[in-house]
Amino acid sequence: SQQGEEDPQALSIQEGENATMNCSYKTSINNLQWYRQNSGRGLVHLILIRSNEREKHSGRLRVTLDTSKKSSSLLITASRAADTASYFCATYQIFSNDYKLSFGAGTTVTVRA
Amino acid sequence: DAGVTQSPTHLIKTRGQQVTLRCSPKSGHDTVSWYQQALGQGPQFIFQYYEEEERQRGNFPDRFSGHQFPNYSSELNVNALLLGDSALYLCASSLGGFGETQYFGPGTRLLVL
Structure with a gap:
């Protein structure tokens, strides 16, 4: 089963509006990352937030993390x-000699002109 | 600075055949991970190669195998193809085996008929 689950599955907004999507996960993590994917091609790393951080900004992106929830x-x-894409959260966990990066199923965002 | 490249971009095979996908990591990266992404799903981790060895593996059968070459490029081989192997195969590179940020290639879309 996937570690992260995004909500909603799909989102349609008007250009200029804000888009918010959520990710829930099951076990403790070292960090959480967000990726964007355009038209079923490669994923682009957007932002990484560590488990001891609560909020992070990058340009028009704002990510929050609540480890208690x-x-x-x-x-x-x-x-x-141009923000029309699928957005995925991925949880990063470090074990003794390995790491694991687990992706959710994604949120599809459509921005209408 | 060359990013992650993958070849071929598209591939059509029939059930039972074998396929080899190729990946060249981002310049300076030494770790390659492979993911399978079914339509409408998030990427699922197949395995990771570091120092020419398979370091960890996801929940995929032995039909999926790989290799990493001394120049850090990598191959993914899938034997005895099934219809369910139809997917986008993504290669991601990182540095040092525990790379937190992974850089993805554009993917190879495999269709099994």
């Missing part, structure tokens, strides 16, 4: 048509 949110402000 095992959840994260990604906010895209002032959305543009």
Whole structure:
């Protein structure tokens, strides 16, 4: 089963509006990452937030992390048509000699002009 | 600075055949991970190669095998193809085996008929 689950599965907004998506996970993590995927191609790393951080910003992106609730949110402000994509959260866990990066099923965001 | 490259971009095979997918990591990266992404799903971890060895493996059968070459490039081999192997296969590179941020290639779309 997947570690992270995004909500909602799909989101449609008007250009200029904000888009918010959430990610819940099951076990403790070292960090949580958000990726974007355009049209079923390769994933692009957007932002990484560590388990001891609560909020992080990168341009129009704002990510929060609540480890007590095992959840994260990604906010895209002032959305543009180019933000139309699928967004995935991925949890990163370090074990003694290995790491594990587990992806959720993603949120599909459509930005209408 | 060359990013992650994958070949071929598309591939059509029939059930029972074998396929080899190729990946060249981002310049300076030494770790390659392979993921399978079914339509509408998040990427599922297949395995990771570091120092020319398979370091860890996801929940995939032995039909899936790989190799890493001294120049850090990698191959993914799938034997006895099944219809369910149809997916986008993504290669991601990172540095040092525990790379937190993974850089993804554009993927190879495999269709098994």
